[in-house]
Amino acid sequence: MTATTLDGVATAAAVKEELRERIAALKARGIRPGLGTLLVGDDPGSQSYVAGKHRDCAEVGIESIRVDLPATASEEDVMAAIIALNTNPDVTGYIIQLPLPRGIDENAMLELMDPDKDADGLHPTNLGRLVLGVGGEITSPLPCTPAGIVEMLQRYDVPISGKHVVVVGRGLTVGRPLGLLLTRKGLDATVTLTHSRTANLESYVRRADILVAAVGVAGLIKPEWVKPGAAVLDVGITRVVNEETGKARLVGDVDPAVGEVAGHLSPVPGGVGPMTRAMLLKNVVDAAERVDS
Ligand SMILES: Nc1nc(=O)c2c([nH]1)NC[C@@H]1CN(c3ccc(C(=O)N[C@@H](CCC(=O)O)C(=O)O)cc3)C=[N+]21
Incomplete structure (x- = not known):
């Protein structure tokens, strides 16, 4: 697939x-x-x-x-x-x-x-408004990356409600607010927020219906870790500079071979960044x- x-x-x-x-x-x-x-x-x-x-x-x-x-x-x-x-x-x-x-x-x-x-x-x-607003209309600005992730999932009709989302990374701009957003009433995901001290990360990743990788460790997420058919969103960006040309290449947190296992894949570049x-x-x-x- x-x-x-x-x-x-x-x-x-x-x-x-x-x-x-x-x-x-x-x-x-x-x-x-x-x-x-x-x-x-x-x-x-x-x-x-x-x-x-x-x-x-x-x-x-x-x-x-x-x-x-x-x-x-x-x-x-x-x-x-x-x-x-x-x-x-x-x-x-x-x-x-x-x-x-x-x-x-x-x-x-x-x-x-x-x-x-x-x-x-x-x-x-x-x-604080994001924390306080468990449901209802959102009238405060949302952090851009979490908002972009939700917008993209919705526009591709990837179901969120009742699904298990595993977020890798607890940073201020992505992981932490994303967990708050996805667990609101109306989106209704179940979220596991993992990070660099999570023991046995792989065991959580395997259970994800939707996986969001936002740690900045190039190629961290391996195809064997991903549940077949899962939606995988790569948010990590590592700039790798070619010694000869001096040109930078962008490498995500997700091993490209995950594309053989996942149902949906948001790549780096060309995925969550533009959103x-x-x-x-x-x-x-x-x-x-x-x-x-
Ligand atoms: N206050 C603040 N707000 C942010 O939203 C914020 C920030 N600080 N600091 C850094 C991160 C990172 N970030 C990106 C935005 C767009 C792309 C993006 O457009 N990426 C393109 C490639 C861009 C390129 O070629 O360099 C892509 O993934 O296709 C990437 C990363 C926003 N951040």
Whole structure:
């Protein structure tokens, strides 16, 4: 059997098409959504992601404002940039690209954001709303990667309710909020959240109807670990630089041979990454629509 590809590029394009209409409607009301990005340092992965976010904005008609600080920036410099984004009227939503350089307190920086401008859903108020909202309508921004994963599963009609989802990785941007989201009323998955200290990881992975791998260990998930027919979503990204050409290749957490066993496979690249970016745009549009409605 060969898995059906969960095509993140095509699905993100469909999401963006829907957003274009909503953006036009906002502009007709005199509201101009604008995304800010704050990038500190010169990590090549982060540079590439931020560049992608600005391209996406241009594609759908969202203004974007880029703030880049050098790796030598102090915590005070970062705080000043956050305060400026909070007060900049052209910025209706923004993100702090993570990880921040060592020595800068990430949680403190996230907490300094205006929660109404938090396009990533990572401000403690918005994470708190995700914890508090067991069911009902979601009115706070959701972390982009978990939202993108759910959106992709739904658009491919992969059943979630009552299914056993095994998440590998407990990080702030993916694993932890994904467990909270999938166990809400209306989605109703049963979630096992595993991590680097999980004993006998393989035994959990084998029981997954839906497997999400988000640890950043290249090729960790082996085909023998995967239940035949399971939906497998690869979120890990490891950049492997070719010594001769200097070019970077992206390698996921899932061994490509898993495609022979899985029912659905979201690959790296071309899977969850583009969906993450599409959900960022959606958060910006949602927030702009909330402003005076
Ligand atoms: N505050 C914050 N919010 C984030 O959402 C956030 C972050 N920090 N820090 C880093 C991670 C990582 N992340 C990705 C987004 C898109 C792709 C993406 O588009 N990937 C393409 C390939 C891109 C390339 O070629 O480099 C793909 O998988 O097809 C990847 C990774 C968002 N993150």
